[in-house]
Ligand SMILES: Cc1cc2nc3c(=O)[nH]c(=O)nc-3n(C[C@H](O)[C@H](O)[C@H](O)COP(=O)(O)OP(=O)(O)OC[C@H]3O[C@@H](n4cnc5c(N)ncnc54)[C@H](O)[C@@H]3O)c2cc1C
């Protein structure tokens with residue numbers, strides 16, 4: 278039987294661009310280029326490796342995001358995923374983490390899955406909570422923050438490097454996995470992959486396709502509220518000296534003046 | 539006064555510093571009630587009482603060590619049911635955030651992660667977050683349910699505030715999901731004898747400019763002269779020169795020490811994300827144009843192989 282893998286991928290504003298907030302305190306997505314979150318490339322990569330090791334597997338990439346989020350799906354398809362689902366609806370604007378996990382979980386259930394693979398965190402919200410929320414919603418094991426992952430005979434195993442210890446984890450499928458940027462470099466799309474991606478199917482679903490109501494998501498449905506967002510004041514320009522042989526001593530003098538020595 | 543649950547991060551009963559910081563913040567919002575789980579849970583009580591916990595709810599079971607995350611969520615859910623708190627505060631570790639998320643969903647509440655400050659308001663606790671690689675500061679609230687908020691290390695001072703700290707056994711029934719993910723092996727991190735990276739008052743980091751694992755001895759000597767923790771950029775970690783547990787940045791640790799010293803680090807946005815909120819920033823880099831110099835209070839343009847040893851020597855001399 279085919280192993281059905283769903284990879285969740287997020288379309289995010291480029292971290293090297295000038296990211297900022299719109300008037301309604303949501304992320305301004307108009308002025309900064311977007312892309313597939315780099316940390317989700319690792320999830321796509323592990324899905325591809327797991328699929329290569331399985332007799333028969335199918336990889337669906339799933340995103341919840343605006344029109345342009347299709348770019349993230351195209352990138353994942355060009356890396357080698359088989360098909361894509363784009364959940365897009367104007368009412369999704371401003372959805373928080375709890376709401377995003379609701380939409381993703383509904384879409385994952387509708388798509389059908391044995392294994393969900395997510396990134397360790399998005400590069401914009403950086404919460405690192407969606408995979409745990411998906412496991413809770415789907416009622417399946419959470420096998421998260423893996424630096425190493427394998428699937429065999431319906432069992433997922435992996436290594437989780439925590440603060441206090443490195444742990445070996447094991448759970449039966451279906452399960453939700455998330456992988457870190459230590460799990461292995463993601464491949465670049467080949468020219469052939471890019472051409473093939475253009476012909477791969479991308480389905481679009483809106484809230485009604487998922488039996489969700491507008492009130493359950495978006496800014497209105499959010500269980501959190503942002504009251505203000507302010508640019509951090511630029512740090513006051515510091516002293517910069519060129520080392521002419523005494524740089525280390527000058528630095529020590531500064532540190533002593535600041536009472537660090 | 540309403541009670542506030544504080545999840546205790548401890549190792550066999552030794553309470554880690556971020557939890558004591560949480561107690562400081564919790565006292566602004568209500569009366570702290572601590573929840574300590576697993577081996578040594580009851581041993582946490584004295585330290586928690588010293589810092590303001592009016593009660594310490596404890597529970598030990600093999601499940602906390604043998605299965606991932608969910609048993610702890612079950613316990614916190616039981617604590618929420620028992621106490622009906624005004625908020626739940628959890629240290630912002632990777633695991634802490636996962637516990638917080640599942641708890642929030644179960645109790646029908648919103649969640650805020652990685653707060654760096656917390657204040658009381660008429661509409662409940664207001665959290666300050668430092669976002670987009672610390673280039674913006676936001677203030678947010680949970681607008682539904684019992685606020686679940688995770689707080690980063692070094693967000694508040696540890697304050698002595700003696701309270702009763704009465705130990706009470708927490709009644710926990712594990713859910714069907716509790717045993718879903720088995721921990722089949724555990725290798726504890728070896729202690730380096732240096733301070734914990736996220737908790738240290740001073741962090742000394744090295745990057746690609748350090749140019750080799752063996753050269754990290756220079757960075758370590760400087761760190762030891764200051765009693766500091768050692769950090770590394772991803773370039774240094776990816777090259778295999780220093781362990782990933784010491785990586786500072788977006789996909790490593792986020793640090794906020796009194797003093798951060800970067801040597802041979804260019805200052806990429808993903809590195810800044812993990813250190814930009816440090817109080818005083820110092821850099822040593824041979825490239826005067828390196829972006830790290832935009833952040834510094836003091837910078838030395840020079841070769842780290844000259845500057846770092848001289849600095850270390852001078853510190854030793856001054857300290858006698
Ligand atoms: C600066 C900032 C701060 C925020 N703070 C909060 C907050 O405190 N509380 C709150 O509830 N919301 C918050 N949000 C909103 C929240 O980021 C979004 O709702 C988001 O979709 C989920 O959180 P995350 O991006 O942090 O995901 P993470 O939990 O970091 O993402 C982990 C993985 O989940 C998957 N994933 C996440 N989002 C999507 C998606 N849209 N489509 C497909 N896969 C996805 C990816 O595989 C990703 O790698 C914040 C947003 C921003 C930009």
Ligand SMILES: Cc1cc2nc3c(=O)[nH]c(=O)nc-3n(C[C@H](O)[C@H](O)[C@H](O)COP(=O)(O)OP(=O)(O)OC[C@H]3O[C@@H](n4cnc5c(N)ncnc54)[C@H](O)[C@@H]3O)c2cc1C
Pocket residue numbers: 315316400744745746747748770771772773774785786787788789790791801802803804805806807808809812822823824825828840841842843
């Ligand atoms: C999704 C994502 C996540 C990331 N997460 C992280 C993260 O968590 N942490 C992180 O650090 N990076 C992270 N990165 C990588 C980041 O973009 C940079 O590549 C990395 O920080 C560069 O490390 P560096 O400054 O040590 O190396 P470089 O950028 O190569 O800089 C080396 C510096 O050393 C200086 N130098 C060289 N020799 C000497 C000498 N002898 N004396 C003095 N100075 C010298 C050079 O002038 C240069 O400025 C991430 C990237 C991505 C895409």
